[in-house]
Amino acid sequence: MKLTHGGRSSARRSPSASRTVKRVTALGALALTALFVTGCSPEEAVRFGWPAGVTTESKSMLTLWQWAVIAALAMGVLVWGLIFWTITFHRRKGNSDQAPRPADEEFPRQTGYNVPLELAYTAIPFVLIAVLFYFTVVTQTKVEKVEDNPAVVVDVTAFQWNWKFGYNSVRAADGAQLIDADQAKKGAPFELNVPDYYEHEGERKELGGPAGGRDQKIRDYLTFNNVEVLGTSSEIPILLLPTGTRVEFVLASADVVHSFWVPEFLFKRDTFPFPEQNHQNPKFQISEIEREGAFVGRCAEMCGTYHSMMNFEVRAVSPAVFDAYIQWRQDNPKATNAEALAAVCQEPQSVVTAPFNSRRVSSTDLPDNLGDANNTSTVGKGCKPAEGVNLS
Numbered sequence: 001m002k003l004t005h006g007g008r009s010s011a012r013r014s015p016s017a018s019r020t021v022k023r024v025t026a027l028g029a030l031a032l033t034a035l036f037v038t039g040c041s042p043e044e045a046v047r048f049g050w051p052a053g054v055t056t057e058s059k060s061m062l063t064l065w066q067w068a069v070i071a072a073l074a075m076g077v078l079v080w081g082l083i084f085w086t087i088t089f090h091r092r093k094g095n096s097d098q099a100p101r102p103a104d105e106e107f108p109r110q111t112g113y114n115v116p117l118e119l120a121y122t123a124i125p126f127v128l129i130a131v132l133f134y135f136t137v138v139t140q141t142k143v144e145k146v147e148d149n150p151a152v153v154v155d156v157t158a159f160q161w162n163w164k165f166g167y168n169s170v171r172a173a174d175g176a177q178l179i180d181a182d183q184a185k186k187g188a189p190f191e192l193n194v195p196d197y198y199e200h201e202g203e204r205k206e207l208g209g210p211a212g213g214r215d216q217k218i219r220d221y222l223t224f225n226n227v228e229v230l231g232t233s234s235e236i237p238i239l240l241l242p243t244g245t246r247v248e249f250v251l252a253s254a255d256v257v258h259s260f261w262v263p264e265f266l267f268k269r270d271t272f273p274f275p276e277q278n279h280q281n282p283k284f285q286i287s288e289i290e291r292e293g294a295f296v297g298r299c300a301e302m303c304g305t306y307h308s309m310m311n312f313e314v315r316a317v318s319p320a321v322f323d324a325y326i327q328w329r330q331d332n333p334k335a336t337n338a339e340a341l342a343a344v345c346q347e348p349q350s351v352v353t354a355p356f357n358s359r360r361v362s363s364t365d366l367p368d369n370l371g372d373a374n375n376t377s378t379v380g381k382g383c384k385p386a387e388g389v390n391l392s
Helices: 010-037 056-089 115-143 319-331 337-343
Strands: 152-159 162-171 177-179 197-200 203-206 228-230 238-242 247-253 258-262 267-271 283-286 293-299 311-317
Touching (some): 152 238, 177 319, 238 319, 267 283
Antiparallel strands (some): 152 162, 258 267
16 A cells, blocks of 8 residues: 555554553453442542541541542643653664664654743642642631630540540530539649658658659649549440530640540541640530441550550430430439440440450450441330430
């Protein structure tokens, strides 16, 4: 076949185009197969590895994350495409007759000192970073917004290796003040220790306690409340919170640095000892928890031997159940948290995690089924609220 104008026949172009289509189809099939093999639903896939948020703030952070990943993938596809285009269509062609190549074919055309090109690939990344920075600041401002007089204020105290939650202030759904902030008190964690004594030169003296007694004075930033939940190595602390209500968390640590993290909040904040000296703002708020359920909480800062076991549970219930729980706790100050949960027809133990074995063993046996994290009520199991408790 005679070629004109140095062109190529359609017979040679067609197989090449066909191969390209086949390659693109194969890549698409591979991507779909990878999606199905992972077992991810479309909703999970578009979250790019993040859990489903349950607060208003988490939705804002998820949106920022999704668009950041999409922008990164778009840039990646562009760069990968240019790389593969170059190595596919601009690679050095074979020289079958082994004749020396002309000097102008030895290297591709060079683009060094191409001012417009260099300005473009300097300006474009700068614009991308500026746009990402703008939306990050907008989202961060929304997430860290703190309003006056939230309905519920919780004092969070982290310690090796568990949590203590105290209800500092609680306003009921009908506006009644169930717990007033004035009832909380500041103090040292060693005030209730039994004094110990020693003999020195015939004189009986009291031991000062940890750090020669200095801990008594320097840890006076810790807050103690009338209604508290204390975690132990045999019981997971369950923090009961109402849905549709603004909640404030005030963080503090009794020893080393910890981190308060509930994955479904899509937010975590370090919990420092001496927050004032560390110039830390220990407060953050969530505008509401959007649905009822149980959510595991963790320490996200390496804090020692049992760091990975330092779990807790946040349980979101209706405002009516929460108000009844707080009222029952106040009416029965000596009752345990498990008894209070049972009194309002809630599962008395955690349904999302289990206590850790404090013995140094290679593994801890966990129950096969802890419970239903989406439904912690025991009303359907025949539970009747305690006398005087109104759950409606």
